[in-house]
Amino acid sequence: MRIDIALDAMGSDKSPEPEIRGAILAVLQLPVRVHLIGPESRLRKLLAQHMRRAKNRHLPIKIVHASEWISMEDKAASAVRAKRDSSMRVGLKMVREGRAAGFVTAGNTGAAMATAKMVLGTLPGVDRPALATILPTSAGSPSILLDVGANVDCKPQNLVQFAVMGAMYARHILKIDRPRIGLLSIGEEEGKGNDLTREAFPLLRQLPLNFIGNVEGRDIYNGHADVIVCDGFVGNVALKASEGLARLVRESLRESLSSTVSAQVGALLSRKAFNNFKKRLDYSEYGGAPLLGLRGVCIVGHGSSNDRAIMNGIRVAAEFAQTGVNTHLEHEFTLHPPVPHSPTAAEVEGDGL
Amino acid sequence: MRIDIALDAMGSDKSPEPEIRGAILAVLQLPVRVHLIGPESRLRKLLAQHMRRAKNRHLPIKIVHASEWISMEDKAASAVRAKRDSSMRVGLKMVREGRAAGFVTAGNTGAAMATAKMVLGTLPGVDRPALATILPTSAGSPSILLDVGANVDCKPQNLVQFAVMGAMYARHILKIDRPRIGLLSIGEEEGKGNDLTREAFPLLRQLPLNFIGNVEGRDIYNGHADVIVCDGFVGNVALKASEGLARLVRESLRESLSSTVSAQVGALLSRKAFNNFKKRLDYSEYGGAPLLGLRGVCIVGHGSSNDRAIMNGIRVAAEFAQTGVNTHLEHEFTLHPPVPHSPTAAEVEGDGL
Numbered sequence: 001m002r003i004d005i006a007l008d009a010m011g012s013d014k015s016p017e018p019e020i021r022g023a024i025l026a027v028l029q030l031p032v033r034v035h036l037i038g039p040e041s042r043l044r045k046l047l048a049q050h051m052r053r054a055k056n057r058h059l060p061i062k063i064v065h066a067s068e069w070i071s072m073e074d075k076a077a078s079a080v081r082a083k084r085d086s087s088m089r090v091g092l093k094m095v096r097e098g099r100a101a102g103f104v105t106a107g108n109t110g111a112a113m114a115t116a117k118m119v120l121g122t123l124p125g126v127d128r129p130a131l132a133t134i135l136p137t138s139a140g141s142p143s144i145l146l147d148v149g150a151n152v153d154c155k156p157q158n159l160v161q162f163a164v165m166g167a168m169y170a171r172h173i174l175k176i177d178r179p180r181i182g183l184l185s186i187g188e189e190e191g192k193g194n195d196l197t198r199e200a201f202p203l204l205r206q207l208p209l210n211f212i213g214n215v216e217g218r219d220i221y222n223g224h225a226d227v228i229v230c231d232g233f234v235g236n237v238a239l240k241a242s243e244g245l246a247r248l249v250r251e252s253l254r255e256s257l258s259s260t261v262s263a264q265v266g267a268l269l270s271r272k273a274f275n276n277f278k279k280r281l282d283y284s285e286y287g288g289a290p291l292l293g294l295r296g297v298c299i300v301g302h303g304s305s306n307d308r309a310i311m312n313g314i315r316v317a318a319e320f321a322q323t324g325v326n327t328h329l330e331h332e333f334t335l336h337p338p339v340p341h342s343p344t345a346a347e348v349e350g351d352g353l
Numbered sequence: 354m355r356i357d358i359a360l361d362a363m364g365s366d367k368s369p370e371p372e373i374r375g376a377i378l379a380v381l382q383l384p385v386r387v388h389l390i391g392p393e394s395r396l397r398k399l400l401a402q403h404m405r406r407a408k409n410r411h412l413p414i415k416i417v418h419a420s421e422w423i424s425m426e427d428k429a430a431s432a433v434r435a436k437r438d439s440s441m442r443v444g445l446k447m448v449r450e451g452r453a454a455g456f457v458t459a460g461n462t463g464a465a466m467a468t469a470k471m472v473l474g475t476l477p478g479v480d481r482p483a484l485a486t487i488l489p490t491s492a493g494s495p496s497i498l499l500d501v502g503a504n505v506d507c508k509p510q511n512l513v514q515f516a517v518m519g520a521m522y523a524r525h526i527l528k529i530d531r532p533r534i535g536l537l538s539i540g541e542e543e544g545k546g547n548d549l550t551r552e553a554f555p556l557l558r559q560l561p562l563n564f565i566g567n568v569e570g571r572d573i574y575n576g577h578a579d580v581i582v583c584d585g586f587v588g589n590v591a592l593k594a595s596e597g598l599a600r601l602v603r604e605s606l607r608e609s610l611s612s613t614v615s616a617q618v619g620a621l622l623s624r625k626a627f628n629n630f631k632k633r634l635d636y637s638e639y640g641g642a643p644l645l646g647l648r649g650v651c652i653v654g655h656g657s658s659n660d661r662a663i664m665n666g667i668r669v670a671a672e673f674a675q676t677g678v679n680t681h682l683e684h685e686f687t688l689h690p691p692v693p694h695s696p697t698a699a700e701v702e703g704d705g706l
Contacts, residue, residue, distance in 0.1 A: 152547035217593025240570025
């Protein structure tokens with residue numbers, strides 16, 4: 001039984017090429033059927049070319065027509081309203097209607113968030129879904145950082161909800177029994193931080209969670225916490241600064257290595273070391289980040305995703321659908337709502353669809 | 354002629370040992386005279402031991418008594434008021450009175466900022482001094498990131514002042530003629546970001562500076578901008594996340610290298626590669642970050658500073674004093690005040706000293 005995954009064919013910076021190649025990689029390696037969402041005739045032509053090249057005309061890839069798509073330049077809120085037949089909306093509707101187990105896009109994060117809220121709706125108790133990313137640590141076990149860009153100018157209650165969602169994610173996907181929750185701040189003592197973290201701190205302490213207090217930027221990579229919560233602006237900057245530094249280190253080490261030893265040994269060594277290093281840090285290996293707190297699976301990848309990243313995004317969506325994290329989250333939020341819930345504008349709007 | 358530098362002997366996490374050893378390193382290598390500020394009898398005993406060990410009893414190091422010091426746990430605002438004879442206050446007074454050309458501390462950043470504002474005062478047009486750090490980029494030229502932790506919950510005008518100060522720093526210390534100024538945000542388009550960046554963007558565009566618009570976290574390390582301005586909470590998280598990642602990479606590569614080649618070649622290679630890498634990224638090589646916008650030189654180092662980092666902090670202070678960046682900044686702010694200036698509470702308070 002193949003799992004149906006809807007893939008936004010028009011999301012990435014170089015779309016639809018990485019999406020088509022990524023879909024082919026995915027169906028060859030994973031038990032999935034991919035629904036490519038975008039302009040039908042264009043996709044059909046490109047897909048046929050790629051299938052001929054792959055010498056396989058019978059892959060489980062379907063094309064689903066969408067006449068519009070949202071670009072990185074589009075303003076999220078207005079694009080979501082104006083483009084009623086966008087590839088994101090069509091793909092997310094498939095999830096809502098049970099025709100796909102999950103949706104994957106490498107497109108505009110803000111638009112994905114707004115469309116998913118509108119089409120799928122949020123779980124009870126969740127005001128704003130959060131983009132959660134899994135990062136490697138020197139302790140061996142990964143850490144979860146959220147939000148990494150779906151929500152800016154967060155309120156303390158948003159961070160509280162992120163903590164509950166992150167804990168659930170850690171329990172069900174990373175199999176950590178009692179995940180340690182840290183609040184990303186500048187300085188470990190309770191009073192340190194900005195207005196947001198100082199207000200969120202006492203609220204987090206009241207939750208029935210293993211809250212370990214403030215953590216600092218360096219703790220993202222040392223395994224001191226399993227789940228680290230922050231405003232999406234801060235999380236996004238931290239994530240992208242890390243990507244930038246990882247690239248600098250790769251370039252800088254390649255230079256150092258090639259300048260210090262004979263070319264042959266250096267090349268061998270660096271290839272092996274870099275491949276290992278890449279696996280632990282490269283975005284394409286992680287594939288994409290789930291939007292937590294929605295009534296359905298939505299995975300958002302990097303705009304610069306290549307075919308491998310798209311394939312891994314599809315893998316993450318399939319795993320996510322199978323483990324049923326959303327069902328667990330819904331159950332948890334219904335039993336223990338972290339804060340009194342009032343419907344948000346987007347949810348009210350979502351009802352009218 | 355040696356330059357007089359006042360050094361907080363009680364700042365770092367393991368003070369006063371790294372400070373004493375760092376002062377000895379500094380006076381042996383640099384044209385400086387170091388004034389060690391802290392509890393006289395304790396410092397005198399330790400300094401004598403270290404000088405005996407260094408077989409040199411006539412180093413240009415003086416001890417200046419301060420009966421109190423501010424710890425990392427102290428709340429900045431109250432500690433500054435309560436501890437009237439703190440090592441920070443005594444050291445900064447030496448700068449104000451012209452007995453030292455600069456002050457160096459590896460202590461509590463918030464307390465250093467508050468004490469420096471009170472004792473030295475800010476330049477005309479500057480509401481809040483900023484902590485500026487220099488980072489390596491893959492383009493070869495370094496980039497300046499500010500603020501990295503002295504100011505949280507910034508107003509748009511603060512970012513505007515940071516841009517003016519950063520540009521001046523780039524011109525006079527990095528010798529960049531027309532530095533490119535970027536606003537740290539999430540997404541490059543003007544509308545992207547949070548409330549703060551959206552409000553700051555049009556103000557920055559109006560300045561007579563080479564403002565290149567929004568930049569993202571990854572741009573900190575790729576050389577797209579010479580100066581990157583941000584709120585201190587965001588800058589601190591970005592900086593510390595980078596430190597954490599750099600440590601993870603070092604550990605991860607060491608493992609990869611030692612597991613893939615014979616111990617001998619691996620050790621040789623990794624030592625050389627790591628040393629090169631360390632020079633480009635290690636905090637101890639940079640020594641400390643200047644607080645820009647003060648009427649005097651104040652360099653703030655990392656709490657975990659070792660003797661090498663302290664020595665480099667002293668070097669930065671001496672360089673800073675010699676190039677006269679503050680004089681240039683004062684001149685610039687007097688000629689082109691970025692925003693109408695009204696005295697802040699701390700300045701009014703500073704007048705009463």
